[in-house]
Amino acid sequence: MCNLENPSLNFRTDMADERRDIYAKANKIEDEVEGIEVKTEEIDKNIKVSTVKILNENGAKAIGKPIGTYITIDVKNIKIAGDEEIQKASEVLSGQLKPLINSHISNIDDILVVGLGNIYVTPDSLGPKVINEIDVTRHLIKYLPQYIDENTRPVTAVAPGVLGTTGIETLEILKGIVDNIKPKMIIAIDSLASRSIERISSTIQIADTGIVPGAGVENTRKALNEENLGVKVIAVGVPTVVESAVLVNDCLDLFIEKLQDEAKSNEYLNEIKDNDNYEEIKEVLIPKDYNMIVTPKEIDSLIENMKDVVARGINFSL
DSSP, X not given: OGGGSOTTOOOOOOOHHHHHHXXXXXXXXXXXXXXXXXXXXXXXXXXXXXXXXXXXXXXXXXXXXXXXEEEEEEETTGGGOOHHHHHHHHHHHHHHHHHHHHTTSOTTSOEEEXXXXXXXXXXXXXXXXXXXXXXXXXXXXXXXXXXXXXTOOOEEEEOOOOHHHXXXXXXXXXXXHHHHHOOSEEEEEEEEEOSOGGGTTTEEEEETTOBOTTGGGTOOOOOBSHHHHSSEEEEEEEXXXXXXXXXXXXXXXXXXXXXHHTTOOOHHHHHHHHSOOHHHHHHHHGGGTOOOEEOOTTHHHHHHHHHHHHHHHHHHHO
């Protein structure tokens, strides 16, 4: 994936729709980017689904993502969501994920669910926490077949940890598992980086192209994809962090909007608002080591709610 990165833009986000917007804004493209197709659907007042399809190499090179389908589900008010809202969001996730799974394998083929990340670091703990909620069935089919429906899909799940604690690349661990249990598909769950503070733990991205762990925070590991693992990899990611530069840029936009609402705007402020000031802000922060990766103080509850959404959505799909 890294060799597709557009050299003129520092996206610093894992989200395909954000990358498309950044590229279009930087190149002053008002219509659709050549090689990229976008569709948006409002499910209800709290949930919106956007689909970005990268159709060819031109689209892939433009936003630094492989050819494939990227589905983004935005969920409002997830921090105060009750069980009913969580259930609705998980059903929407399942409705998007299940057809993607069925387009590549049959409804009884083996699936391995992988929870990427570090369970001891809250913003990076989503993957391992989801794994604890997955309905695994392979061992039941093997050892208690008399109690299991013959059409039950074999599901396995693993949280391989991170390189810093295992000393082993995630790709190397998964290759060993794939060689032994031979799943037909991998579903990988991971925490992502976004270019919007509004999206922290309130957005889910599904991609049928696999995932590059750590890419959004410039700590890129080896890609988990069909090319490297020999089986289809669907990635389910949730943004949990942003850069300081993103936070400052978003706050600057909000500040300018406040001035505009108070009729204190001028041409200069309008120009600042219309531009993406990320790079300029980043240049100021980096020399002082202030360009941190940040997450909100309520990330614990956000992760818990989104963990339930993702786990239920995957279980419904399988």
